[in-house]
Amino acid sequence: MRIISGRARGKQLASVQGMEIRPTSDRVREALFSSLASRFGSFEGLEILDLFAGTGALGLEALSRGATRACFVDSGRQAQKLIQTNSVKCAMAQHCQLIALPVEHALGKIRGRFDLIFLDPPYRKGLIDTTLSLLSQRDLLKPDGLICAEEDKTTEVPQILGRYQRIDLKSYGSTTLHLFAHTPTKETP
Template sequence: MRIIAGRHKGLRLTSVGNGDPAARLRPTPDRVRESLFSILAARSLPNEKTRVLDLFAGTGALGLEALSRGAAHVTFVEVGRPAQKLIAANVAKVGREANTNLLKLDATRLPSATAEPFDLVFLDPPYGSDLGQRALRSARDWLAPDALVVWEDDCSHDPPEGYVPDNDRGFGTTHITFLRRASQRLP
């Protein structure tokens, strides 16, 4: 696993091999990340103003790729201890502690937002679970109006209340659903 492009291009991240099923770690393959970031680049994302929220962050590879490509800040949300250690090791490896924050929280039970809103969200819950829907409901107040959500799973998803569909792409067994946070605030 490596950073594909940008400031940290080619840097090898701490590996978990083919994943850690016990810790529910399943890194996004390099080719899927490359395709995903090509799609985002066509939308001028990330850029120097982009604040990224990486839910179910795992190794942190998606958020770190965004930082490498110019994002201003990434907040990683991860409850698993093995993944928290990997994220900390990978952030140290790229030397970007000042541009990151690791929240050791359950992504489905986020507290009220206290920071600037996020423009781009990576959502990579365990495949086949309902955790993505729950995390998006939990994160709604953390997001800027029209924030883009990139949801990785093994199938496409209908947006939960407060989100609208944007795009949908398949990459073998990986499916990426793009959603936008609805501009209007819901009760």
């Protein structure tokens, strides 16, 4: 597993074997970031929230491409060590914040809003629905921001969750990426 593009391009990321952490494959990450680049134009100045961060690969890829800061949330000790190791390896530790709590507790402690939120929970546990609902309650996504949720392709994810609506859906092997944005509001004349 490596950083695909940007100033840390080619840096190998520390990872682990086993079921506790399931990193997003290079192939899926490359497709995701290509799609995000076409939507954002540039990652320059973006603020990132990486939930269920695992190795930190998604947030670090965004930082490598020009994002300003990334907040990583993961309650697993192994994941926390990987995020710290990988942020140092990529020379981006000064742009990283690690919150070592379960996501549902961490969201209440996070201040500010984010341009891009990565959501990569363990598959088939219903965590996309509950986490998007919490994100909606806390209003953590900037008005033009995006949420990228990764789930097993056999799992149904609702079209609308809280204030967010799915705007795109792409499958790669057994993985489906769901892109959510704010639900459009009707303007009154």
